[in-house]
Amino acid sequence: MQTRRVVITGMGAISPFGRGVDILIESLFAMKSGVTKIPGLADFGGLRTHVAAVVPDMDPKEIPRKYRRSMSKMSIYATLASQEAVSQGNVTEAQLSGGRLGISIGSTVGSPIAIQEFFEDFLTYRSLERMRATTFFQIMNHSCATNVAQALGTKGRILAPSSACSTGCQAIGYGFEMIASGKQDMMLCGGADEFHPLSPATFDIMSAASVRYNDTPHLTPRPFDRDRDGVVCSEGSGVLLLEGLDSAQKRGAPIFGEIIGFATSSDTSNIADPDSESIESCIRLALEDAGVKVDEIDYVNAHATGTTQGDIVESTAIGKVFGNSVPVSSLKGHLGHTMAACGALETIASIAMIERGSLIPTLNLENVDPLCGNIRHVRQIEKADIKTVLKNNFALGGVNTCIVIRGYAHE
């Protein structure tokens, strides 16, 4: 149970739908898919998935070269998303640099594009002579967090969680705890990743990537659907500005919602295969941390990536905790799997659902897999008076994360 309330005072998004929270939310409610066939993927031998959801081209030159030179795409996405969150939250220059605002932004890996460029040259010429001084800053694991800090001039704490698909959710949770404990007043929290063929290859090697919809990309991924066949990789960044309620009230910041609980745990049953009991345990820990009972959760935003096994395990766990009365949906059908960004992007969408009193259904869920049928799926846009949301994310390596989000009743 936390002693200091932590609210959301800003949000920023770069997604396959484009730049900004508004276009993300409008596209999700419009049931659009960001998934397309990616030219060139078919050229890689053994790579059977040819679809992904990528961010439309954007000119990053508004970020001064001094800061941009050390950024790969993922840091550019994280910086633009952070700037949007800071702008929305009316954070001043003095607050940015005052030492009470920190960063908790992670990525799955350092820039794979920069790593490829480095090793292409290194292995071809056996030489470091053409290596740029800024390459390391794109490859290092905390690239997004430090690049955002440099660009925004924040002088508080730096945290760069890296737990693959759980990264964003974990970054929010750890930022939440840092504010709740009083160590910081504000934290920019979230994740970012850039698309590279290695991302779908990772899943395809494990036979967990979608391969049957290469010519109909908008029909995949298909969370909880009978005909789902795996993950569709994606890219982008989501960032939330978390802040102590006292701090937000003192400076008159807009308040969009509240983080009331967080749990993360390690599933040691298997490094790749998730376990429903472990997920169920994490969900219960998050509810306990939030101090809410099972019947207080109005909606579950599932991780559900569209893999055969993962969706069954997650729905089994959700069913054990909530039965079949609480509405559940996944946003992977719209966005694909934005990897480290998904926790934050899906939290932003959850806040929008609370604000609008309307639930976004799972795109491409046409025939519920009986093995995922023990929960109440959201099949169409539903009006709902939702106040409290459970947000799940789970990662290869056995990392469970759950946060509990609540709408903010302006007092």
Place this chain on the structure above:
Amino acid sequence: MNDQEIIDLINTTLADEFELNIDDMVPGAVLKDDLGLDSLDRVDMVIVLEKAFNFKIREEEAIREIYTLSDIHNFVINKKRELK
């Protein structure tokens, strides 16, 4: 390539790499204070000059003595003469 052509190639190469305004690239411009090029940029400056002029200068002691744009002009002009 005459001296002016060398100077022009240096200026356009650095302007492209470091997104500099060509009008700011006067001979007396101090790399750090006037053009905003720091220690990381100096590493990349060597790489782009090596590529533009097809020579190796990374190990040259004289590189460390460069402070202004004209220092670069003179260094490259002298280097090209040495290599003739």
